[in-house]
Each structure stands twice: as structure tokens, then as C-alpha cells.
Amino acid sequence: MSGVTKNLFSAISDPKPMTSRKVTVVGIGAVGMATAVSLLCQGISNDICLIDVMEDRLKGEMMDLQHGSLFLHNPKIHASKDFKSSAGSKVCIVTAGVRQQEGESRLDLVQRNANILKTTIPALCQHSPDAILIIVSNPCDILTYVAWKLSKLPVNRVFGSGTNLDSSRFRFLIAQRLGCSTSSVHGWIIGEHGDSSVPVWSGVNIAGVRLKDIAPKMGDDDDPELWKKVHKDVIDAAYQIIKLKGFTNWAIGLSAAALTNTILTNQHNVHAVSVMVKGRHGLDYEVFLSLPAVIGANGVEKVVMQHLAPNERCALKFSAAMLSEIQCGIKL
Numbered sequence: 001m002s003g004v005t006k007n008l009f010s011a012i013s014d015p016k017p018m019t020s021r022k023v024t025v026v027g028i029g030a031v032g033m034a035t036a037v038s039l040l041c042q043g044i045s046n047d048i049c050l051i052d053v054m055e056d057r058l059k060g061e062m063m064d065l066q067h068g069s070l071f072l073h074n075p076k077i078h079a080s081k082d083f084k085s086s087a088g089s090k091v092c093i094v095t096a097g098v099r100q101q102e103g104e105s106r107l108d109l110v111q112r113n114a115n116i117l118k119t120t121i122p123a124l125c126q127h128s129p130d131a132i133l134i135i136v137s138n139p140c141d142i143l144t145y146v147a148w149k150l151s152k153l154p155v156n157r158v159f160g161s162g163t164n165l166d167s168s169r170f171r172f173l174i175a176q177r178l179g180c181s182t183s184s185v186h187g188w189i190i191g192e193h194g195d196s197s198v199p200v201w202s203g204v205n206i207a208g209v210r211l212k213d214i215a216p217k218m219g220d221d222d223d224p225e226l227w228k229k230v231h232k233d234v235i236d237a238a239y240q241i242i243k244l245k246g247f248t249n250w251a252i253g254l255s256a257a258a259l260t261n262t263i264l265t266n267q268h269n270v271h272a273v274s275v276m277v278k279g280r281h282g283l284d285y286e287v288f289l290s291l292p293a294v295i296g297a298n299g300v301e302k303v304v305m306q307h308l309a310p311n312e313r314c315a316l317k318f319s320a321a322m323l324s325e326i327q328c329g330i331k332l
């Protein structure tokens with residue numbers, strides 16, 4: 001105890017350590033920092049570790065966040081190049097890696113970002129052997145497979161942020177058309193977090209009223225109301241934002257924070273996340289794709305088996321076959 005502390009306080013008991021809600025965010029670029037800020041501002045974690053290879057930037061981001069302590073919930077914020085500082089994390093979120101440049105697809109990033117996982121995933125597992133890993137870096141589904149392989153963890157403990165973001169975009173765009181709130185629209189995008197994502201038009205509903213019952217052609221090519229455009233806008237969203245501001249970060253940061261909150265509070269919320277799909281919906285490929293899943297403290301607990309229309313199953317199979325082929329070319 002320093003002199004000032006000794007004279008200022010009269011001790012009664014030692015502080016009790018809080019149950020840890022430590023979260024590590026690997027990669028402090030636009031996405032990593034949006035994730036960290038979302039976690040801190042919503043009080044989801046009070047103990048954040050930032051990891052990156054850029055030492056000065058790490059120190060700068062750490063100091064800048066620490067100076068906001070007064071407006072937060074007195075969080076601990078550490079930053080280091082060394083994975084030792086991530087020890088004891090409950091959740092590790094991987095956002096490290098290159099991002100798309102204008103005109104590039106997510107799949108163009110695959111080998112470069114897989115190489116980064118070769119060092120980051122074993123180091124995270126070594127220091128936080130009980131953590132749940134959430135993969136955000138792109139291409140999200142393939143990198144989740146790579147992370148799962150490298151981690152040697154059971155499938156429940158590694159998942160990708162997947163189409164949790166795409167589903168949010170989908171619900172927002174439908175809500176805008178209908179004039180109600182995003183949370184009142186129930187709709188799911190499944191499959192690849194990317195160009196072959198699958199909108200489950202057969203299940204879109206408001207208060208249990210299936211929109212397909214009112215507009216049977218919804219989402220079809222010959223739909224007079226052109227609802228299919230909503231899915232096209234979901235696919236184009238990242239390309240459009242990248243063209244406008246260079247990257248996307250706020251919505252994915254909020255999405256990753258929501259997934260983390262579900263784990264840390266063992267909430268059993270259903271989110272569309274990238275999970276091992278082999279054996280589900282007739283798929284025989286060892287790939288990760290998004291399906292609605294119940295998430296809790298143990299990671300992915302169950303997958304919701306949606307009653308997909310034949311064209312939706314077919315589109316999911318197309319994504320799975322394509323990702324499986326790309327996966328075969330990755331050097332692990």
C-alpha cells in the first residue's frame with residue numbers, strides 16, 4: 001500500500017475478485033475497436049484485453065479507451081502484443097487480418113487471413129483453454145473452419161459471427177419497407193456470410209403472420225413487389241459501405257458484442273452464427289455456415305432446424321459445396 005492509500009483509507013476487508021467476464025479482442029483495426037467499444041459502452045465486459053502486432057497503435061488505443069473510464073463501468077483495459085495478457089479470457093474474438101479493398105470479395109482474403117490464424121489460435125487456446133472463440137475475420141465461414149481445426153476444440157466452442165450481421169441488415173431493410181421496428185421483423189439469412197447467403201423468405205413473419213401467406217411470390221424472380229431486391233441489398237451492403245467509407249465496422253462490432261453478451265450471461269438467445277453443418281439439412285460437407293443456433297455459456301448448444309423450402313435447401317447446398325472446394329486449397 002502506498003503512503004497516500006494508507007492514510008486515505010481505513011481498511012475493513014480485502015476486495016473480493018469478481019467473477020471474470022474477461023474478453024480478448026485480437027486485431028485492433030476498425031472492427032476490433034468497434035467491438036471493444038460496443039462491449040464497454042454496453043457494460044457487457046469490464047475486463048478487455050486488446051491484442052495486435054502494432055505496438056504503438058495498441059498503446060494509443062488502450063490509453064484512449066482508459067481515459068473514458070469515468071463514463072464506463074470502471075473497466076480493466078489491457079493491451080499487448082503478447083498473448084500472455086489474454087490469459088483467463090471467457091471469450092476471444094478474432095478480428096485480425098486484411099480486409100477487402102474495393103472490388104474484392106471476402107473469399108479473396110482466404111489464405112492471407114488463414115496464415116494469421118496459424119499463430120493467433122494456438123496462442124489464444126494456450127492462455128485461455130476454457131474460452132469460446134468467435135471468428136469475425138473474413139472470409140468468416142472458412143476461417144471458422146480453419147480456427148476449429150487449429151484449435152482442436154469441440155465444435156461448440158468455436159463459431160463464426162456469420163450471418164448474425166446479414167440477418168440484422170435483412171430485418172432492418174424489411175422493417176424500413178413496412179414501417180415497423182427492426183426487432184419486430186422476424187427473418188433470417190443463413191448460409192455463407194458473403195455473396196451466396198440464403199434468405200429464408202419462407203419464414204419471414206411479423207407477429208406470427210407469415211409474409212409469404214400474404215404475398216406468395218415474395219422473394220421469387222417474378223414477384224411484382226420485387227422483395228428479392230432486399231436480399232440483393234443485403235449482399236451489396238458491405239461492398240457499398242466499403243466504397244463509401246473504406247470498411248464496415250459499427251454494425252459488426254455491435255453484432256460481435258451481442259454474441260459475447262449471450263455467452264457471458266448464458267442467455268440461450270438464438271443467433272444466426274457459423275456452425276459445423278455436416279449432417280444437417282442433408283449436407284454432407286465438413287464446412288461452417290450460418291444456421292440459427294442457441295448460444296449459451298458453453299458456446300453453441302443447439303441448432304434450430306428451420307423448415308426450409310426446397311429452393312432454400314438447394315441454395316444452402318450450393319454454398320456448402322463452394323466453401324468445401326475453397327477449403328481444400330488452403331495450406332494449413
Ligand SMILES: NC(=O)C1=CN([C@@H]2O[C@H](COP(=O)(O)OP(=O)(O)OC[C@H]3O[C@@H](n4cnc5c(N)ncnc54)[C@H](O)[C@@H]3O)[C@@H](O)[C@H]2O)C=CC1
Pocket residue numbers: 026027028029030031032051052053054095096097098099100109113116119120135136137138139140161162165193247248249252
Ligand atoms: N464477419 C464480418 O461480418 C465482418 C468481417 N470483417 C473482417 O474483419 C477483418 C478486420 O477488418 P478491419 O478491422 O476493417 O481491418 P483493419 O485493417 O482495420 O484491422 C486489422 C488489424 O489486424 C491486425 N493484425 C494483422 N495481423 C495480425 C496478427 N498476426 N496478430 C494480431 N493482429 C493482427 C492489424 O495490425 C490491424 O490492426 C477483415 O478480415 C474484414 O474483412 C469486417 C467487417 C465485417
Ligand SMILES: CC(=O)C(=O)O
Pocket residue numbers: 106138165237238248252
Ligand atoms: C465486410 C463484411 O464482411 C461485412 O460488412 O459484411
